[in-house]
Amino acid sequence: MVDKILECLESSLTKYSFSAPYEGFELSDGRYNYIGIKQSEYRVHIYLYEELDFSKDKYTILELKKATESEIANILTSLEQKITEKFFAESYTGKFKYKLHGVLEFNSERKEFFLVNQERKVELKQHYDKYITEVISNRTRKMQEYDWASVLEKAFDFELTGYTESQLTQILLQGLEAAKATRKKDFIQSFQDCMMSHCNTWKEKTFLPLYYNIEKVTFFSNSYTLKENIKVDTEKLDFFVQQALWAIQFQKYSWDVPYAKEDLDRAAKDFKSEKAKMYLKKGSGLLPESLIHYKDEEVECKANDIFATISVTIKQENASAYRKALDFSINLLQNNFPRSYGFKLSSKAEKSFIKIKGIAQSSTNRFFAQALQYQELHPKLVEYAEVAMVEFQWYNDVAPGEKSCMLGSYAVFGLGLISEAYFPLVLKYFNLVDDEHQMVHKYFVEALISRYGITQESLPVICDGIDSAQFRMKYKELKKAMQLPENKALLEEVLKGKSANYKEEVYYAIK
Numbered sequence: 001m002v003d004k005i006l007e008c009l010e011s012s013l014t015k016y017s018f019s020a021p022y023e024g025f026e027l028s029d030g031r032y033n034y035i036g037i038k039q040s041e042y043r044v045h046i047y048l049y050e051e052l053d054f055s056k057d058k059y060t061i062l063e064l065k066k067a068t069e070s071e072i073a074n075i076l077t078s079l080e081q082k083i084t085e086k087f088f089a090e091s092y093t094g095k096f097k098y099k100l101h102g103v104l105e106f107n108s109e110r111k112e113f114f115l116v117n118q119e120r121k122v123e124l125k126q127h128y129d130k131y132i133t134e135v136i137s138n139r140t141r142k143m144q145e146y147d148w149a150s151v152l153e154k155a156f157d158f159e160l161t162g163y164t165e166s167q168l169t170q171i172l173l174q175g176l177e178a179a180k181a182t183r184k185k186d187f188i189q190s191f192q193d194c195m196m197s198h199c200n201t202w203k204e205k206t207f208l209p210l211y212y213n214i215e216k217v218t219f220f221s222n223s224y225t226l227k228e229n230i231k232v233d234t235e236k237l238d239f240f241v242q243q244a245l246w247a248i249q250f251q252k253y254s255w256d257v258p259y260a261k262e263d264l265d266r267a268a269k270d271f272k273s274e275k276a277k278m279y280l281k282k283g284s285g286l287l288p289e290s291l292i293h294y295k296d297e298e299v300e301c302k303a304n305d306i307f308a309t310i311s312v313t314i315k316q317e318n319a320s321a322y323r324k325a326l327d328f329s330i331n332l333l334q335n336n337f338p339r340s341y342g343f344k345l346s347s348k349a350e351k352s353f354i355k356i357k358g359i360a361q362s363s364t365n366r367f368f369a370q371a372l373q374y375q376e377l378h379p380k381l382v383e384y385a386e387v388a389m390v391e392f393q394w395y396n397d398v399a400p401g402e403k404s405c406m407l408g409s410y411a412v413f414g415l416g417l418i419s420e421a422y423f424p425l426v427l428k429y430f431n432l433v434d435d436e437h438q439m440v441h442k443y444f445v446e447a448l449i450s451r452y453g454i455t456q457e458s459l460p461v462i463c464d465g466i467d468s469a470q471f472r473m474k475y476k477e478l479k480k481a482m483q484l485p486e487n488k489a490l491l492e493e494v495l496k497g498k499s500a501n502y503k504e505e506v507y508y509a510i511k
Contacts, residue, residue: 001063001071002078005037005044008059009083012046015057018094021120027131027150029124030097035083039106041065069107076104076111087115098124099159121160128154128161136174143178148191151175156198165239192250199243203263207240211270224266232271241267241275245284248305254340254394257308264306279306291335294328301328308338308396312367314347319374326371326380333387339407342397343367354414358443360403364395368410378415382425385411391434405440406433413444416461417451423461430461430468439471446475454481460494466509467502479510 013032021029036047042065046057067075080102086092087100098120104111131151134140143151154160155171163171172195179191208214211232212224240263247260267276279285283292283304292303298321300313310332312325333339343364353361354369371377388408398404412429415422426448433441445465452458462478481487491510495503 001061001067002075002082004061004063005059005075005079006082008044008057008061009035009037009046011059012048012057013092013095020094021123022127023094025147025150026127027124027147027154029120029127030093031095033097033099034101034103036103037079037105038103039064064106067106069109072106072109075106076109079104080111080113084113084115088117093120116159124154125160132171136171136178139178139181143175143182143187145184145187148175148179148187148194152191152194152198156202165233165235169239169242193252196243196247196250196252199246203240203243207236210236226270237267237271237273238275241273241279244276245279245286248284248338249286249336251338251340253392254396257305257338257340258396261306261308287332287335287337291331294324296324299324301325303328303332303337305338308341309344310341311344312346314345314349314370317347317349317370319376322371322374322377323380325367326377326384330384330387339390339393340396341407342395344397345370354410354417356413356417356443356447358403358446359405359413359440360398362395362397364397365410368414372411372414372418378418378422381411381415382422384408385415385425385429389429389432391432392437394438402439404438406438409441409444413441413447416444417447420452420457423457426461427464430464433468435469439469441465442469442471442473446473446477449475449477449481454478454484454487454490456490459487459490463491463494463498463502463506467505472505472508474511475509482510 016031018031019028032048034048034050036045036050038045038047042060042063044059044061044064046059083100083102087096096117098117100115102111102113102115135143135147136151152175155163155168155175158168161168175191175195179188182188208224211227211230213227215223215225217223244260244263244267247256247263251257251260261280264276264280267273268280283306287303287305292305294301298314298316298318300315301324302311303309304311310329312328314321314325329343342362345363345367347366347370349370351366352369352373353365354372359365368381371381385408388411390407393407394400394404395407395409406429408429412422412425416426416429430441442465445462448458448462448465454462466473466475482491491506495506
């Protein structure tokens with residue numbers, strides 16, 4: 001049976017071509033650093049990438065189903081021995097990296113082992129040090145496309161580099177500058193994304209398990225209980241705080257900042273980190289004071305990028321005060337303020353909200369409702385919406401769910417119901433909004449139908465709104481209006497050239 005399993009492994013290992021070490025790239029020491037072989041009755045599953053399903057190969061070996069405990073034990077021992085031989089064999093050099101993690105699971109038996117080729121480790125370290133000196137530190141040559149993946153993988157390999165966490169921080173900061181020097185937006189973004197992925201892996205697999213007892217609560221969440229009598233490593237704690245700051249600085253998704261705040265809360269409360277306490281109180285420090293605080297006799301605005309909030313205190317209820325608050329917000333968004341944020345409004349004016357049934361009556365809604373009262377501010381609200389609208393980013397003063405809405409939503413909703421002149425902005429909104437995870441704009445579509453009825457100008461906007469989400473909703477007013485022959489003809493004109501799916505969504509809405 002061992003020979004058959006080894007044949008299966010060989011088939012997986014040779015599925016893709018491979019180059020000799022350092023042939024394609026100076027830091028490429030091999031392809032695989034993980035082998036997982038797991039039995040399920042008469043099937044063998046072979047993983048070459050840390051148990052990711054896309055890397056799983058399935059093989060059938062009928063005899064395995066009848067294997068005894070002693071036979072299984074012998075299989076595991078033999079497999080470890082044979083894999084070790086392959087790992088150190090010169091003919092397999094390009095297939096394996098300098099180290100290998102092996103996991104064998106057959107029935108209830110499990111064997112785990114780690115292999116390191118010291119000669120190849122020393123060789124790789126020499127290549128790595130040379131690259132870091134020339135490309136990252138001295139920058140005598142530029143980082144090339146796709147270098148980032150291998151460079152960052154090696155940088156986070158403490159066994160290879162011997163780095164402390166503070167040394168890693170310096171290398172990453174220099175790496176960010178080297179990436180920026182390429183002046184390629186996609187390259188810089190890829191470097192940041194890959195770096196944050198490694199930071200998150202370090203947090204989840206190194207830092208948190210070191211100091212917390214972790215229990216899975218749901219598929220997406222864990223509970224963390226601080227271990228007793230721990231002595232925190234200051235290097236690790238500082239890096240834990242640093243990665244939270246980077247998560248805020250390079251935020252890509254709406255949950256990045258809230259998760260980073262959780263990390264800072266843990267660092268401050270559980271480990272008494274003064275840095276974390278300061279960041280939570282004053283913000284990350286990444287933004288200048290002039291950008292996060294404005295005050296005059298009409299309005300005071302404060303911003304905290306850790307809590308992702310913009311606090312606005314209106315002292316005088318007039319257009320000028322709201323204009324200044326909008327300018328303050330626009331300036332923040334143009335200077336890397338967290339994209340998922342909320343407004344905290346303090347105002348003596350009677351509370352008013354954008355009149356759309358079904359949307360949240362939040363502080364952010366109130367701010368825009370009150371700003372919309374001033375006609376002279378409508379161009380400024382368009383400017384704000386154009387800057388604010390980003391797919392996958394929502395206002396954070398509403399709990400995630402049906403009433404969550406993309407940044408810029410309230411300004412767009414309000415303006416769209418004021419005049420047809422803002423239909424181009426509404427169309428841009430519908431084309432940008434995340435059609436899988438936002439539902440609240442269905443109520444805006446309903447409000448558009450009530451406000452404008454069916455006209456040559458309104459119907460294309462209404463149809464785009466219907467098509468802009470995966471929710472399905474029937475609109476009674478639209479159905480009633482479509483009883484008129486002229487409206488039916490107008491609808492057919494609007495639907496000309498549209499996809500079958502687009503037409504299906506619209507027809508469903510008027511059934």
